[in-house]
Amino acid sequence: VAVEPELVGRRLVLRLVFATGDAIGINMAARASELCSELVARSTEAERRYVHGEDVEKRANARALHAGRGRSVVCDVRLPRALLAQQLRVSPEDLVAIHASYQIGFARLGTHNGLVQAANGLAAVFLACGQDVAYVTESATGFLELACTSEGDLYASAHLPSLLVGTVGGGTGQGTAAECLDILGVRGAGGANLFAELLAATVLAGDLSLLASFCTHEFVAAHERLGRNRPGDPA
Structure with missing residues (x-):
C-alpha cells in the first residue's frame, strides 16, 4: 500500500508497506518484496539486491x-x-x-x-x-x-x-x-x-x-x- 524510499550512501532502501488482512502476513510480504526487489534491480541495473526484512524482524526497534x-x-x-x-x-x-x-x-x-x-x-x-x-x-x-x-x-x-x-x-x-x-x-x-x-x-x-x-x-x-x-x- 506504500513504498518509502531512503538513500543511505550509495544504497537505495525501499520500505514496502503491505496490508495483510487478519494474518501476520510476513511470508506473503517476504515473497512480494522478493518480486519487487527483482523488478527494481532489473529496471535499474543495480549491482546487488537484498530483501532486508531481517533487520527489523523479531527485534525491538x-x-x-x-x-x-x-x-x-x-x-x-x-x-x-x-x-x-x-x-x-x-x-x-x-x-x-x-x-x-x-x-x-x-x-x-x-x-x-x-x-x-x-x-x-x-x-x-x-x-x-x-x-x-x-x-x-x-x-x-x-x-x-x-x-x-x-x-x-x-x-x-x-x-x-x-x-x-x-x-x-x-x-x-x-x-x-x-x-x-x-x-x-x-x-x-x-x-x-x-x-x-x-x-x-x-x-x-x-x-x-x-x-x-x-x-x-x-x-x-x-x-x-x-x-x-x-x-x-x-x-
Missing part, C-alpha cells in the same frame, strides 16, 4: 515503536479509588509514584520499552493461540501511562504500537490453538483487531497487578508462599 508495525492498539481504563483499595490494596497515588520511579529506571537502562511486564502475558497467549512466540520481542514494546484523575481515581493506558498477531494462517487453525481462538471468539477473518484489543487489555491488567504487588511488597511474599521450586520438598 525505534522505527516500529514510533511508526508502528503489525497492529497498533491502545487500551485505557478508569479505575475507582475504592476498587483499587479493595482489590489491589493500593491508592492511585501509590501506582503513579511507583510508575514514575520505574520510568526513571527504564531511562537509565536505555530501553525503548515503557511497559512493565508485557512479555509475560503476551508469551502466554501467543503460545496458547498459535502465534509466533518470537514476535514477543517486538510486540511487548510499548508505553504505559498512569495518572490521577480530578475525581481522585486512576487513569491507566497501555499502548502497543507493533503488535504482530493474526487469526488466520500459520498455526492459528491447528489443534488447541484454534480452540483457544474460538474460546476468545476471534478465530478467522475479521478477528485480528479484537484479538489485539484483548491482548492490550491483558498487558494493562498484568502491569497494574505487578506494580500493585511491588507497592504492597506482596510480590516476593506470593512467590515464597506459592512457589513450587523448593529443593527437598515433596513434589
